[in-house]
Amino acid sequence: MALEKTTSVDQITVTENGIVLFREATRIMEDGNEISKTYHRTSLTPGQDLTGQPANVVAICNVAWTPEVIAAYEAQQKANRLAGDA
């Protein structure tokens, strides 16, 4: 009976406005059969600091977050911000 714990990014979603949401799945395997699974989700907004994020997520962010996407996201968010916030 061999137990193995693996963690991997099993889902990456890029929304229309550039937000990147990803899910890390941690699985406990026994003799190749999954006996437990947990998820952790993180979302990143265009232009956000990517320090410490998984390499494959960073790669997608770097492709998706063009200067135009970042600028458009900022412009969209301004309309939703609290009075007094630039």
Place this chain on the structure above:
Amino acid sequence: MALTKVTADVLILSANVAIDSPVLSNTATGTYTLGGTPTISSPTVTGTTSFPDGSASTPSIFRAGDTNTGVFFPAADTLAASTGGSERMRIDSSGNVKFVGSISVGNATPAASGAGITFPATQSASSDANTLDDYEEGTWTPRIENVGASQVVTLTNAGRYVKVGRLVWATINAYATNTSAITATSHMYLRGLPFAAETSGYVGSVMSQYPSQPVSLIDIDGTEAPMYVPSGAQDFTGFTRNSWGGATSISWRMSFCYQATA
């Protein structure tokens, strides 16, 4: 033909007899009985066929060589199926369906533990208003920042979430020791929501923030939620560190709901 005997009503063939393309027909009401364990290759039945009730351990219709897995009839107007000698599914006379173990949709693998409905790990979203198409639970990484994300509060713990269809219920139970990273009068934004929210303008539920005052999420957009506090009988204003008296460390204990895009 190895015809061995004919009586008034019975035709008896010797054992191991092969009959090419036989047609058994009867213009009157009657029954043909094949005794023993005859082998019939690819028969075509043009009328109805009946089987005995059978049971979970000895189903009346089973795969050759696997006598405890098949279909049986536990009662009138009732159909059931068994595997390995145990009942797994039943349809009763009212059309109700019972499953003993987990079931899955969307070609997902049914959960090995407990019993329930397993959805695909990646949602197969339905546009139908009456279709439940997703369930997921897990943890997420909340962020509390000023508007430009240049000032960030470090949270020492993660949040949790449960998503049922488009409804997301999320919690935060975290401790922040550097809330002074955000200037006392800067508005705070909760970011990093686990699922993108429906179009801007939707309102999240009021959440409680321990130990100070309730905070509201209004105009949740994407994965960002501006934080508000009441500023009068009918108004809200942006939540700042001064809202809780300027404390530099605080426990964040919140829960809120919102509608996801899918």
